[in-house]
Amino acid sequence: MKNSNHHIVSALVENRSGVLARIAGLFARRGFNIYSLAVAPTDDSKLSRVTIVVDVETSLLNQVVNQLNKLINVVEIQELSPLDAVERELLLATVQCSTGKRSEIIQIVTALGGEIVDADISSLTIEMSSTPEKLDTLEELLNSYGILKIQRTGRVALPRLGYLAETVADSELKLA
Amino acid sequence: MKLTGAQALIKSLEHQGVEVIFGLPGGAILPVYDPILDSSIRHILVRHEQGAGHMAEGYSMATRRPGVAMVTSGPGATNIVTPLMNAFMDSTPLVVVTGQVATGSIGTDAFQECDITGITMGITKHNWLVKDPNEIPQIVAEAFHVATTGRPGPVLIDFPKDIANSAADYYTPGSVSLAGFNIQTEPDSNAVAAAADLILKSKRPVLYVGGGVLKSNASAALRILVEQTSIPVVTTLMARGAFPDSHELNLGMPGMHGTYTAVTTLQKSDLLIALGARFDDRVTGKISAFAPNAKIIHADVDPAEIGKVRKPDVVLLGECRRSIEELTRALTEKTSSSNEALPLNITEWHNTLKEWQQKYPLSYDRQASDVIKPQYVIEEISKRQKEGTILASGVGQHQMWASQYWKFNSPNTWVNSGGAGTMGFGVPAAIGAKVGRPDKQVWAIDGDGCFQMTAQELVTSSAEQIPVKIAILNNAYLGMVRQWQHMFYEERYSEVYLSPDLPDYVKWAEAMGAIAFRVDTPEEVIPTIEKANEIDDRSVVIDFRTDVTERVFPMVPAGAPNDDILVSPEHADGIIQ
Ligand SMILES: Cc1ncc(C[n+]2csc(CCOP(=O)(O)OP(=O)(O)O)c2C)c(N)n1
Numbered sequence A: 001m002k003n004s005n006h007h008i009v010s011a012l013v014e015n016r017s018g019v020l021a022r023i024a025g026l027f028a029r030r031g032f033n034i035y036s037l038a039v040a041p042t043d044d045s046k047l048s049r050v051t052i053v054v055d056v057e058t059s060l061l062n063q064v065v066n067q068l069n070k071l072i073n074v075v076e077i078q079e080l081s082p083l084d085a086v087e088r089e090l091l092l093a094t095v096q097c098s099t100g101k102r103s104e105i106i107q108i109v110t111a112l113g114g115e116i117v118d119a120d121i122s123s124l125t126i127e128m129s130s131t132p133e134k135l136d137t138l139e140e141l142l143n144s145y146g147i148l149k150i151q152r153t154g155r156v157a158l159p160r161l162g163y164l165a166e167t168v169a170d171s172e173l174k175l176a
Numbered sequence B: 001m002k003l004t005g006a007q008a009l010i011k012s013l014e015h016q017g018v019e020v021i022f023g024l025p026g027g028a029i030l031p032v033y034d035p036i037l038d039s040s041i042r043h044i045l046v047r048h049e050q051g052a053g054h055m056a057e058g059y060s061m062a063t064r065r066p067g068v069a070m071v072t073s074g075p076g077a078t079n080i081v082t083p084l085m086n087a088f089m090d091s092t093p094l095v096v097v098t099g100q101v102a103t104g105s106i107g108t109d110a111f112q113e114c115d116i117t118g119i120t121m122g123i124t125k126h127n128w129l130v131k132d133p134n135e136i137p138q139i140v141a142e143a144f145h146v147a148t149t150g151r152p153g154p155v156l157i158d159f160p161k162d163i164a165n166s167a168a169d170y171y172t173p174g175s176v177s178l179a180g181f182n183i184q185t186e187p188d189s190n191a192v193a194a195a196a197d198l199i200l201k202s203k204r205p206v207l208y209v210g211g212g213v214l215k216s217n218a219s220a221a222l223r224i225l226v227e228q229t230s231i232p233v234v235t236t237l238m239a240r241g242a243f244p245d246s247h248e249l250n251l252g253m254p255g256m257h258g259t260y261t262a263v264t265t266l267q268k269s270d271l272l273i274a275l276g277a278r279f280d281d282r283v284t285g286k287i288s289a290f291a292p293n294a295k296i297i298h299a300d301v302d303p304a305e306i307g308k309v310r311k312p313d314v315v316l317l318g319e320c321r322r323s324i325e326e327l328t329r330a331l332t333e334k335t336s337s338s339n340e341a342l343p344l345n346i347t348e349w350h351n352t353l354k355e356w357q358q359k360y361p362l363s364y365d366r367q368a369s370d371v372i373k374p375q376y377v378i379e380e381i382s383k384r385q386k387e388g389t390i391l392a393s394g395v396g397q398h399q400m401w402a403s404q405y406w407k408f409n410s411p412n413t414w415v416n417s418g419g420a421g422t423m424g425f426g427v428p429a430a431i432g433a434k435v436g437r438p439d440k441q442v443w444a445i446d447g448d449g450c451f452q453m454t455a456q457e458l459v460t461s462s463a464e465q466i467p468v469k470i471a472i473l474n475n476a477y478l479g480m481v482r483q484w485q486h487m488f489y490e491e492r493y494s495e496v497y498l499s500p501d502l503p504d505y506v507k508w509a510e511a512m513g514a515i516a517f518r519v520d521t522p523e524e525v526i527p528t529i530e531k532a533n534e535i536d537d538r539s540v541v542i543d544f545r546t547d548v549t550e551r552v553f554p555m556v557p558a559g560a561p562n563d564d565i566l567v568s569p570e571h572a573d574g575i576i577q
């Protein structure tokens, strides 16, 4: 990740009203910054998975995890180190595009693995799902053509297979 | 069984063993007040909802049972926000029920609608908005479970009016299991062994005892640990009473207004054993200069406290009482199979502490004959306390003197507001404590400023026959603030003068049904205390006119290193650094 203060926290939370407010409120009152946040239901209709990219110093990460874990609706939580996680993010961007530049842009997008999902005479809308780093590259390249609108989802992540997830309690005891 | 939601709520509270509810009705909670008439639960009608909250806290702190309060929506709910915050800071288990507008009206700015679950998210362990009447027994069971399990704290149940009026299935709730709420109670055995090793190696150990020792009912276990090891003890503001003041190894309170010896013992120690304490800034002073040479053993039930302020060397995550018991066991085992012995060989350390104690005892001008010294009043009440007397206090100078000069000898006899420092806590908290322990005498040391914030609850005490004794240390000032202006703002006194006579405390107390005295001279202090102690059926208020200029010492200025402790002026020369 670009910013060394960025850490991925993945939490399984109960689908109750207010659960997002509880998480966001906790971050606000403890002075932790959220860089990005993605939430969606899981296969179990009672649970959602939240992926939060936290912008805190490494020394504070334990505090973030421990405080989040105190929320009753947070069922399970783990830090995912980028090395041990599969990360994806989705990007949608509308780019200005004069007729002369059209094929150039399409070339870049397809080379990086993106797609054109909408077009009119003067612009293109591009979709790409990839690692956040690759999306950064795409965004930089598109910038030179003029991005009109952009929306990124923030990353979602799951542990790599074979990676033994450490529970919070385990990593806590290792402090000793 | 089919009941109304209101009946199901009251029945659920009865099922939890609730004996008392402190509260005040209003529109949204009205349906719930009807079945109270038929319930075994005693309802105490307060005069302000803040009073209900602090009474529930006082009740809980004196009994170790959860306190319960019930108020209406909107302003009733916001009036109890301060007690919730206070209970959250001091880990006091409370269950607060607030009325709410009907579910269909939520979000429409209906009359007395207020997003109280939103407001209290950050100051409760959890809160619930009841949306289905059939969930009532389960939610109430969960609420009590969360409030009292692990690190205790307040919870809130928001109860819409239509839910109260609809038909509800009442059932006996099953045992509570919440997927996201798992408390580790037993400390890790390797960590216990590591802690025992550190203790056996230490030359200057100290037990830094916090409120968690009281919450986990660990006073007896602590005493065994101390007596087996002879490690000295400091008891924080929240832990006064957890270990007897009469014990020679009790060095008193550490922190901003702690005893010289308690503060310095922490500073100079080589091993700090924190038991249910959270390294509060009022204890540590400037954190980077706190106990610089000490290794840390941190025992706490809340993982989020571990390493929050100071990184520990050994973590005992679990219930405080279990950690203390296991530590004692490990120490006994280790010493029986090695050449190390208990009690620890730390005579030199003990001698140093004794020197400090002799050189810098708590002190004030005991010869003063023209003014009443506030410390003198506290000492004289303390000397005359009946077995197990409970002391409550407000917040300010009087609170610090109470903590310093009162002799606490049993757990759960000190009811004060620590983490929040809520002025006005004293009167209602004393009343709540008396409700919980009607067999005990309850005194409160209050400030004139604090008294004016919540005195109306003396009406409650008279109406409900809950006799408490309130000693107002009337210095005519917001004294603690005056002290800071004296010391740090060049005696520029800004908005701290209150007047000794406005209000007339005696008349005011009498108007509220209490018996009241005014004490102007030192000679009247003892006889008036004795008079008050003879009155058992009415509340008593004594207006002690105390020295306006008296300051609380020792003092570590806010943010300063603990080594910069200021002792009282008469001891100021020759301080050892
Ligand atoms: C609700 C609230 N408001 C303000 C304060 C700030 N404060 C702390 S102590 C104090 C003075 C208390 O005055 P009094 O009750 O007379 O006690 P004294 O210090 O004089 O003993 C004040 C204003 C507070 N702690 N709580």
Ligand SMILES: [Mg+2]
Binding pocket: B447, B448, B449, B473, B474, B475, B476, B477, B478, B479
């Ligand atoms: Mg005062």
